Amino acid sequence: MHLLNGMTGALIGSAIAAVAILTAPLYVDLFQIMQLTVFAAMAVLALSLGFIWGYGGILCFGQTSFFGLGAYAYAVAAINFGDSTPAIALAILIPVIFAALLGYFMIYGGISDVYLGVITLTVSLILFNLVNSTAGDFYKIGDARLGGFNGMPGVPTFNLPGNPGYILSPEQAWMVTGIALIAVYLGLRVLIASSFGRIIIAIRENETRAALLGYDPRIYKLITFMIGGAIAGFAGALYVNWGAFVSPTIFALGLSAQSIIWVIIGGRGTLIGPVVGCLLLQWLVTEIGAQQAMDSNFVLGAILIVFVLLVPKGIAPTLRDLALARLARDKPMPADTPTTAKVKT
């Protein structure tokens, strides 16, 4: 059982997933490959939120701010440079700078969870209004017109690094997105297993105690928040690469709510949970979009309420607890025996 725990399990699972991703174009048609690509890009966003919320204990209701900033940074840079490699770098850098500024004011201000959630949500609402209002020739950066509500169409997609003439095919873009998802997942696993990861978990569990042990919670939280911003920005670039298009709706409330729901139903405090939650919900939203009777907001809201009330831990931790409870029942822990014996004598 311990063989499948920890890093070994993650590595084996990732290797299997990587093989599945690389061979998928052989047996899945192009339409579904495109569908899976956007699912994987969103799963990277889910990982970023799962990391800062589940491990860093930072309640960020507006993770889509960084996602959207990354997407817009990529689009503007790709149009200006005509090469995707520096654009991807900017899609990570700009959200990190923004996260550093915003995080400094919030985390060093020492505000409560409730305030932090509300402020991050407000950021995404305001970015939505701001980008929405950028219609017209006045709002352009270099050759890139921001386009207001209509968004920016015809964004160059990923090319081979150093060779702007070689644009990746949809199948190759899928492989890049899928492998990126696995890389981010493994990277976060390594980070969480490192001493930095242990410190941020300690801070999540008890901020005062961690501070008394000599760790400044503020700087660790700020770095966690920035890492989350970087990953979300990268996810934004992957998203634009999928559709060659970006519009202000990626800042809208709907996506912020969805990203929270992915983490809630998947489970806080795991990394696989948010990915699974994201894939399930994306599939569900696509299915709902295909029919007319039910509004997708209605279904998403109902799912959120049901999970908060009935399965507050989320799917992955609940299943893990059930499995552990089952193991404990089938085979009583050896540690229990001496205690009971002592009581009896």
Next chain:
Amino acid sequence: MDIAIIVGLDVVSGIASLVLISAGLAVIFGMMKIINLAHGEFLMLGAYATVLSVSAGVNIWFAMLVIAPVFVGLVGVVVERCLIRFLYGRLVDSMLATWGLSLVIVGGTTMIFGNTIVGVSSPLGGFQVGAYQSSLYTPFLALMALLLMLIVYGVMRYTRAGLIARAVMQNPGMAATLGVNPARVYMATFGIGAAMSGLAGGLLAPIAGVVPTMGAAFIAKAFITVVGGGTSILWGLISASGLFGFINQIAAFLTTPVFGEVILFIAAVILIRMLPTGISGRFFKGRL
């Protein structure tokens, strides 16, 4: 001179509308320490109640000032009984539940009424300031905001219900040992907060496009105001509305309304860095 009067009127109306759209949220936050993320949808329900009543032939004043708050207040009580009361002591979960509720209300309203704009015409005429035209509805909104604040003050300061509410605000545990039932107080709080949101929605119906997603247009400002004001219901709300309404309107006058909102937000984030518990956490601690 005329332009100064018009800008002054804008500032007054900005402050008044901040007070109106944030009051219900501030009451719930001050008493229960949770932010109701379905606040925008309560505003929207108030606006819909008004529009539908008016189109059914009800007098517009009655629809705005009575039907909207009563209807949304009842919705609030039902929500508290069916949802919020299971989540006492779990602040974050109760916020998430209200977010789910907001999606359900938006989705439900869209399914019933469709994603189209409905509206009522503004009941009051306009008046002339030099070369500028302004609506009489603006001073009316300011009057309503003032009236609402006076009522809140009167109830909190001079009635038994207000005394109990202040006791629960200061120390829920102590209030409970003295025989107050906190669950009852929270139910009433949520209902009254929702009713105030419904009133604001009703008052906004003539000047805003009424759509299922209209709440999102107001909640950013309402959140900033309540977070900036802190947990003291009256002084937090008034001081934050005054400060932010002034900044917002002046910035909007100098740039565009959207940049006005951005500048408002930046001001609020700087304020939060200096006063992490809001204006009232620093200056009006323990007051209403």
